[in-house]
Amino acid sequence: MLNDVLLIWKFRSGDSDALAKIYEDHRHNLLRIATGLLNQAGAAEDVVHDVFVQLAQSPERLRLRGNLRSFLATCVVNRVRNANKAAQRRRTGGLDQAEAVACDSPGPERWILANERFTMLRNALAELPYEQREVVILHLQGGMKFRDVAKSQGVSINTVQSRYRYGLDKLRSLLDGEV
Amino acid sequence: MKPRDRIERFVADTKIDTSDKRDRQVLGEVLQAHKDSRQGTSQELQPHIWRIIMNGNTRKLAAAAGVILAVALLITMSDWMTRPAWALAQTIEALKEVKAIYIAGRVHYPDRQIDAEIEIWATAHTDDPAVSGDFRYREGDDHLCIASERENLTYVYDQYSKPNVNVVYITEGLNRRGPIFPSGDMLEEFKKAAENWQEEYRTDPATGRPCVYVTFAGPAVNTARYWQIQIDLQTKLPVRAAVWFDEPRQGKPHYEYTDVQYNPTIPEDSFKFSIPTGAQIIDCRILRKRIEGVPGVGVSVAGLSCEEAGKKVAQAYWQAVIAQDWGTAQNLRPLATDPAWDELAALYAANPPTELVAIPTINHLNDPGTFVEVCCVVRFKDGATRRSLLNVDLKETAGGRIGVVAGTIGPDFYEAN
Numbered sequence: 001m002l003n004d005v006l007l008i009w010k011f012r013s014g015d016s017d018a019l020a021k022i023y024e025d026h027r028h029n030l031l032r033i034a035t036g037l038l039n040q041a042g043a044a045e046d047v048v049h050d051v052f053v054q055l056a057q058s059p060e061r062l063r064l065r066g067n068l069r070s071f072l073a074t075c076v077v078n079r080v081r082n083a084n085k086a087a088q089r090r091r092t093g094g095l096d097q098a099e100a101v102a103c104d105s106p107g108p109e110r111w112i113l114a115n116e117r118f119t120m121l122r123n124a125l126a127e128l129p130y131e132q133r134e135v136v137i138l139h140l141q142g143g144m145k146f147r148d149v150a151k152s153q154g155v156s157i158n159t160v161q162s163r164y165r166y167g168l169d170k171l172r173s174l175l176d177g178e179v
Numbered sequence: 180m181k182p183r184d185r186i187e188r189f190v191a192d193t194k195i196d197t198s199d200k201r202d203r204q205v206l207g208e209v210l211q212a213h214k215d216s217r218q219g220t221s222q223e224l225q226p227h228i229w230r231i232i233m234n235g236n237t238r239k240l241a242a243a244a245g246v247i248l249a250v251a252l253l254i255t256m257s258d259w260m261t262r263p264a265w266a267l268a269q270t271i272e273a274l275k276e277v278k279a280i281y282i283a284g285r286v287h288y289p290d291r292q293i294d295a296e297i298e299i300w301a302t303a304h305t306d307d308p309a310v311s312g313d314f315r316y317r318e319g320d321d322h323l324c325i326a327s328e329r330e331n332l333t334y335v336y337d338q339y340s341k342p343n344v345n346v347v348y349i350t351e352g353l354n355r356r357g358p359i360f361p362s363g364d365m366l367e368e369f370k371k372a373a374e375n376w377q378e379e380y381r382t383d384p385a386t387g388r389p390c391v392y393v394t395f396a397g398p399a400v401n402t403a404r405y406w407q408i409q410i411d412l413q414t415k416l417p418v419r420a421a422v423w424f425d426e427p428r429q430g431k432p433h434y435e436y437t438d439v440q441y442n443p444t445i446p447e448d449s450f451k452f453s454i455p456t457g458a459q460i461i462d463c464r465i466l467r468k469r470i471e472g473v474p475g476v477g478v479s480v481a482g483l484s485c486e487e488a489g490k491k492v493a494q495a496y497w498q499a500v501i502a503q504d505w506g507t508a509q510n511l512r513p514l515a516t517d518p519a520w521d522e523l524a525a526l527y528a529a530n531p532p533t534e535l536v537a538i539p540t541i542n543h544l545n546d547p548g549t550f551v552e553v554c555c556v557v558r559f560k561d562g563a564t565r566r567s568l569l570n571v572d573l574k575e576t577a578g579g580r581i582g583v584v585a586g587t588i589g590p591d592f593y594e595a596n
Contacts, residue, residue, distance in 0.1 A: 014217055016210050016213055016214070019209065019210065019213055020206060020210065023205075023206050023209055024206075027197070027202065027205075028194065028195050028197060031195050031197065032193070032194070032195040035195070049205055049208070052205065052209045053208065053209055053212045055209075056209045056210070056212040056213035056216065057212050057213070057215075057216040058216070059213075110198060110201070111197055111198055111201040111202070111205065112195060112196070112197060112198075113195075113196040113197060113198055114196075115194075115195070115196050117193050117194075118193050118194070118195050118196075121189065121190060121193045125190075129481060129578065129579035129580075130481075131481070131482075131575075131579070131580065132575075132579070136190060137190075140187060140190045140191040141190065141191060147307070151368075156354070156548075158351075158352055158354075158548070159575060162574070162575035163575050166575055166576065166577045168183055168186055168187065169577065170577055171186050171190070172182055172183065172186050175186065175189065179185050179186060179189045
């Protein structure tokens with residue numbers, strides 16, 4: 001936490017090394033969160049790219065209340081929700097029905113590289129209803145407390161805990177024998 | 180290790196690999212964006228200053244005069260600047276010392292012509308002081324909510340006529356109604372969501388104490404969102420608050436808190452609930468457990484607000500009843516024990532519902548523990564309209580969020596007037 005505060009203070013004072021350090025420390029986790037939520041590697045890469053660019057352009061907006069990891073996870077999830085809304089406007093099916101796009105498809109531009117374990121997890125997460133997926137990812141990968149997830153989703157903590165429980169049960173049935 | 184722990188660890192520990200080349204490219208773009216934004220900021224200011232200073236003697240003199248004027252203004256304003264200033268952080272800090280609170284005031288519902296006293300007693304939660312542990316909220320004589328931290332239960336009591344309702348909901352957990360415990364977290368949320376935040380320093384006409392009056396448009400209570408919070412400049416604590424439906428904050432506010440006491444002595448038994456005589460007890464814990472035992476019921480309400488979801492479930496239910504599609508109706512009302520389904524079907528058969536005329540009110544939208552209470556006005560074959568108060572349960576399932584009718588409040592039908 002103290003490291004976060006120092007890093008942010010340096011970044012807000014204009015230190016680009018501090019920004020590079022934030023990027024180094026958090027890019028993998030944010031890509032993992034965005035891919036899990038969207039189940040589309042290309043869209044996830046765009047989201048994380050935009051989160052970092054916006055952070056770079058407006059350091060004054062970085063006001064930490066919890067830890068930096070949770071703050072950045074919230075930035076990602078907000079952008080994913082916007083992407084969801086835009087996608088729902090464009091098509092009748094929701095993101096729950098979105099088909100997975102292989103993240104190791106050929107092309108020089110790909111940022112995320114597939115590995116077997118991550119692909120297995122991503123496919124299992126894609127089977128969860130979106131709200132459950134979001135709770136599981138924000139809690140386990142974003143390091144957010146249930147209380148904060150509840151605030152972010154605008155529902156009660158009981159609802160978030162139910163979503164988490166159902167999400168984990170489903171993951172357990174999907175990944176049974178693999179984990 | 181338990182299977183659940185293994186899954187949690189698997190999700191938390193699974194890493195992602197990235198292309199080094201793209202990593203460097205994106206970092207380059209991010210750093211460039213940072214550099215551009217910094218240059219943009221400084222460029223906006225620097226050329227103007229430079230031009231003012233360098234464009235000839237007249238401008239040099241003008242600039243010097245400007246500097247002198249600024250210094251003079253600073254000296255003149257020093258008196259103003261030493262006035263007692265207030266910052267939100269001071270109130271947040273002061274609230275950290277608050278472990279219990281008493282609030283009295285009034286609530287006004289213009290549409291229902293209700294104007295009632297309200298009274299709140301609350302203690303900070305043992306584990307999380309940003310929310311209340313024990314909580315008591317009384318609104319007039321017909322609504323009481325008590326959350327007990329020790330029992331981990333919330334009781335909600337409603338008593339009113341037209342229709343004649345006298346009901347107690349028992350729900351698991353601390354499902355508070357009304358404001359959360361006043362804390363720094365709450366004020367920060369307010370500030371974050373606020374539009375047109377303004378601070379005005381004035382003396383409280385009632386007490387003669389210096390105060391800051393903060394007004395803003397913020398989080399809505401029902402649809403009221405125009406707040407005024409009065410903060411005492413010596414204690415830094417809020418002493419009054421009110422929220423109006425409209426600007427410019429005239430007339431009766433929706434909620435008005437006029438007497439706020441911090442760390443008061445709490446009367447004994449304040450957080451003990453006694454079931455009033457004759458009240459219908461709706462134990463949400465038991466009903467929810469029974470609904471869980473009936474798989475595959477209800478209708479999907481994923482992504483809908485509580486209000487939209489309550490409406491959708493009620494509409495689907497009445498549509499099925501009117502069409503005499505008993506399979507769907509039973510699926511939407513899986514308990515149907517009051518009376519049992521056969522009796523209910525007989526009731527419907529005797530004088531069949533023909534139209535869902537309106538859903539005038541939907542209550543308990545902000546009570547996470549209770550059911551959503553949907554008031555339906557239904558027309559029957561005999562031409563009469565009657566009311567039915569459906570309790571709608573919104574619950575998470577493996578397949579997403581669903582809604583079911585968990586029963587009714589009181590009998591199935593009330594006369595409409």
